[in-house]
Amino acid sequence: MNGNGRDRELGMGCEITRRDFLNGISIAVGTSLLAANSTWLEAFGVPQSPFALPFAPEKDPGYYPPAKTGLRGSHDGSWEVAHDLRDGRDKAWAESVDEGESYDLVVVGAGISGLSAAYFYRKLVGKQAKIQILDNHDDFGGHATRNEFQAGKRLLLGYGGTQSIEAPGNYGKEAIGLLQELGIDVRRFFKYYDQKLFDSMHLQEAVFFDKETFGTDRLVPQKGLHYFGVDFTLENVSQMPIAEAARKDLIRLQHARVDYMPGLTPKQKKAKLIKTSYKDFLLQSVKVHPDVVKVFQSSTHDIYAVGVDAVSAYDCAGEGFPGFKGMNLPKSHEENPEQDEPYIFHFPDGNASIARMLVRSLVPGALPGHTMEDIVTARANYARLDDASSTVRIRLNSTAVRARHIGDPDQNPDPAMAKEVEVTYVRGGQAHRVRGANCVLACYNTVIPYLCPEMSDKQKEALAYCVKAPLVYTNVQIGNWQAFQKLGLSAIYAPGAYFSNVTLDFPVSMGDYRYPRSPDESCLLHLLRTPCEPGLNCKDQYRAGRWELVNTKFETFERQVRDQLGRTLSAGGFDPARDIQAITVNRWPHGYAYEYNALFEPLDRPASERPCVIGRQPFGRIKIANSDADGHAYTNTAIDQGYRAVREIVGA
Numbered sequence: 001m002n003g004n005g006r007d008r009e010l011g012m013g014c015e016i017t018r019r020d021f022l023n024g025i026s027i028a029v030g031t032s033l034l035a036a037n038s039t040w041l042e043a044f045g046v047p048q049s050p051f052a053l054p055f056a057p058e059k060d061p062g063y064y065p066p067a068k069t070g071l072r073g074s075h076d077g078s079w080e081v082a083h084d085l086r087d088g089r090d091k092a093w094a095e096s097v098d099e100g101e102s103y104d105l106v107v108v109g110a111g112i113s114g115l116s117a118a119y120f121y122r123k124l125v126g127k128q129a130k131i132q133i134l135d136n137h138d139d140f141g142g143h144a145t146r147n148e149f150q151a152g153k154r155l156l157l158g159y160g161g162t163q164s165i166e167a168p169g170n171y172g173k174e175a176i177g178l179l180q181e182l183g184i185d186v187r188r189f190f191k192y193y194d195q196k197l198f199d200s201m202h203l204q205e206a207v208f209f210d211k212e213t214f215g216t217d218r219l220v221p222q223k224g225l226h227y228f229g230v231d232f233t234l235e236n237v238s239q240m241p242i243a244e245a246a247r248k249d250l251i252r253l254q255h256a257r258v259d260y261m262p263g264l265t266p267k268q269k270k271a272k273l274i275k276t277s278y279k280d281f282l283l284q285s286v287k288v289h290p291d292v293v294k295v296f297q298s299s300t301h302d303i304y305a306v307g308v309d310a311v312s313a314y315d316c317a318g319e320g321f322p323g324f325k326g327m328n329l330p331k332s333h334e335e336n337p338e339q340d341e342p343y344i345f346h347f348p349d350g351n352a353s354i355a356r357m358l359v360r361s362l363v364p365g366a367l368p369g370h371t372m373e374d375i376v377t378a379r380a381n382y383a384r385l386d387d388a389s390s391t392v393r394i395r396l397n398s399t400a401v402r403a404r405h406i407g408d409p410d411q412n413p414d415p416a417m418a419k420e421v422e423v424t425y426v427r428g429g430q431a432h433r434v435r436g437a438n439c440v441l442a443c444y445n446t447v448i449p450y451l452c453p454e455m456s457d458k459q460k461e462a463l464a465y466c467v468k469a470p471l472v473y474t475n476v477q478i479g480n481w482q483a484f485q486k487l488g489l490s491a492i493y494a495p496g497a498y499f500s501n502v503t504l505d506f507p508v509s510m511g512d513y514r515y516p517r518s519p520d521e522s523c524l525l526h527l528l529r530t531p532c533e534p535g536l537n538c539k540d541q542y543r544a545g546r547w548e549l550v551n552t553k554f555e556t557f558e559r560q561v562r563d564q565l566g567r568t569l570s571a572g573g574f575d576p577a578r579d580i581q582a583i584t585v586n587r588w589p590h591g592y593a594y595e596y597n598a599l600f601e602p603l604d605r606p607a608s609e610r611p612c613v614i615g616r617q618p619f620g621r622i623k624i625a626n627s628d629a630d631g632h633a634y635t636n637t638a639i640d641q642g643y644r645a646v647r648e649i650v651g652a
């Protein structure tokens with residue numbers, strides 16, 4: 001069948017809920033409210049109005065980013081200014097407008113770290129504190145973003161990024177304290193998350209082997225393949241389209257109690273495994289058939305955003321991957337705190353609910369309600385976010401391009417002597433300036449050297465060290481999930497396919513929100529893609545993935561969604577042309593904070609020499625928050641770093 005015929009079969013021309021969005025850009029954003037001279041608008045072909053009204057799309061009653069479908073996450077319109085800054089194309093903003101606004105604190109970045117910094121600052125300084133929070137996206141929350149869908153009158157909620165409160169028992173006192181002060185009692189998730197639903201319906205996991213990688217399309221049931229231990233049965237393995245020798249090796253890998261590094265002490269083995277990829281361990285130490293590596297290749301994507309060629313065998317041992325039973329590794333390695341707590345601490349929109357509760361506590365009237373239950377269905381009023389009557393304001397669609405201490409640096413080279421910080425940001429194609437007695441940069445580490453070129457080379461170099469991991473979280477609304485019931489599936493791992501994981505949304509019901517428990521109801525599927533380039537070092541894989549993302553159109557994602565779901569689920573009666581109702585692709589070229597990778601860099605340097613520690617040093621009145629500042633991609637680190645930055649302002 002030719003490409004067009006296949007496209008028709010997949011339903012590429014079908015009506016799906018994409019509203020008026022062209023690759024995520026609204027082509028009908030209340031144009032009457034937009035600036036007449038905006039080059040930004042021109043760039044997207046929006047007709048220009050003859051009236052020079054201020055750029056304020058958020059004031060439009062129809063402005064509601066969570067309901068946008070198409071290409072979201074780092075949506076078009078959010079990243080271009082920062083890239084122009086990087087590439088030296090910043091002349092257009094030489095003329096900036098002084099807004100005449102002066103704050104106690106200006107925060108750059110309305111992710112969980114920036115919002116937490118605002119929260120802690122207000123808590124420590126007092127409710128009268130005037131705070132401005134700038135963010136380049138059209139929504140707040142950073143990675144913690146919410147996707148809404150409509151199935152008739154019914155609301156379906158998905159997480160566009162930050163998924164869950166992971167291992168809250170491991171949270172430090174500031175992070176758990178903040179959740180509690182917001183009204184989040186994590187114990188209630190034991191009631192809200194139905195841990196028995198899928199088991200009661202006999203749904204389990206499966207592996208989808210794709211024909212491009214394995215020679216044929218085949219779905220093989222398989223419990224617990226992704227990580228935290230596997231349990232291959234002979235029957236499962238016999239169905240896998242891999243070489244016979246690889247089948248035997250898989251079983252051997254799982255059961256044999258062999259010491260593959262005889263003669264080494266446990267400590268020496270650890271040192272060696274830290275420097276050996278799991279792929280190399282399998283091939284060179286366990287000596288498996290190469291098809292075994294193909295089965296595991298993408299199983300580390302969701303945690304590490306790269307495959308087993310770029311994750312150390314020691315890390316894989318800690319995650320429960322097979323092959324280490326007879327290795328007698330140091331005991332401490334088996335202690336993985338995340339495995340002690342179930343993975344259930346999940347709001348229907350992920351940790352977007354935390355961001356929304358922070359905004360509710362900071363900006364009066366932005367979101368109704370008081371509880372962790374009513375936040376789930378509360379509708380945010382974006383028009384209230386940047387209101388002059390509020391002490392805390394959130395200005396979206398605003399990319400900071402400069403943060404400088406006021407005063408001539410030649411006359412006053414010590415930034416600590418400055419009285420204020422001036423932050424320049426671009427909004428609607430026009431540069432503006434505001435001032436703050438203090439500034440917290442809760443954005444990405446890599447953008448900070450461009451905002452503060454006066455920083456020392458050592459600090460700028462340390463900030464630039466971080467290369468965030470790219471990921472794509474795609475939510476697909478389907479008319480019913482009968483195919484999953486018929487095939488007995490709740491989650492699919494696809495080692496060679498475009499999306500490495502396809503899962504039914506988490507079964508969480510809370511407040512007025514009900515999970516679609518019946519397979520006859522519309523529900524959301526979650527698809528993970530981690531673009532990377534096996535064989536390169538970790539950072540180069542991330543760079544290659546980012547390049548791929550910036551060059552991939554929504555249409556490509558859509559075709560891949562339809563093709564993969566069709567091929568995986570057709571035996572259950574799934575028809576992509578009929579069953580797919582809406583698609584939201586959350587593209588995160590700058591996703592997880594860079595976590596040091598043992599394979600490619602030393603992990604044993606003293607804390608003070610870690611690039612993230614050097615990079616986050618206070619720079620006069622400018623402090624640095626965000627999860628990059630800790631080198632860990634977690635909500636609690638984002639909160640903790642917000643707290644640390646504020647403590648640096650107000651003193652210990």
Ligand SMILES: Cc1cc2nc3c(=O)[nH]c(=O)nc-3n(C[C@H](O)[C@H](O)[C@H](O)COP(=O)(O)OP(=O)(O)OC[C@H]3O[C@@H](n4cnc5c(N)ncnc54)[C@H](O)[C@@H]3O)c2cc1C
Pocket residue numbers: 082108109110111112113114134135136137141142143144160161162163164165166398399400401442443444447471473588590591592593625626627628632633634635636638
């Ligand atoms: C797909 C995904 C899933 C995740 N899942 C989990 C999870 O399940 N559990 C967990 O604990 N953690 C998870 N994380 C990690 C977690 O999301 C982050 O650690 C945390 O939310 C980051 O918060 P942050 O405020 O530091 O950064 P961000 O959320 O990135 O917020 C920073 C904000 O600053 C903005 N910004 C950058 N530059 C500028 C500029 N020049 N001007 C204005 N604004 C700017 C950014 O665009 C962004 O909106 C996940 C991350 C990703 C990407």
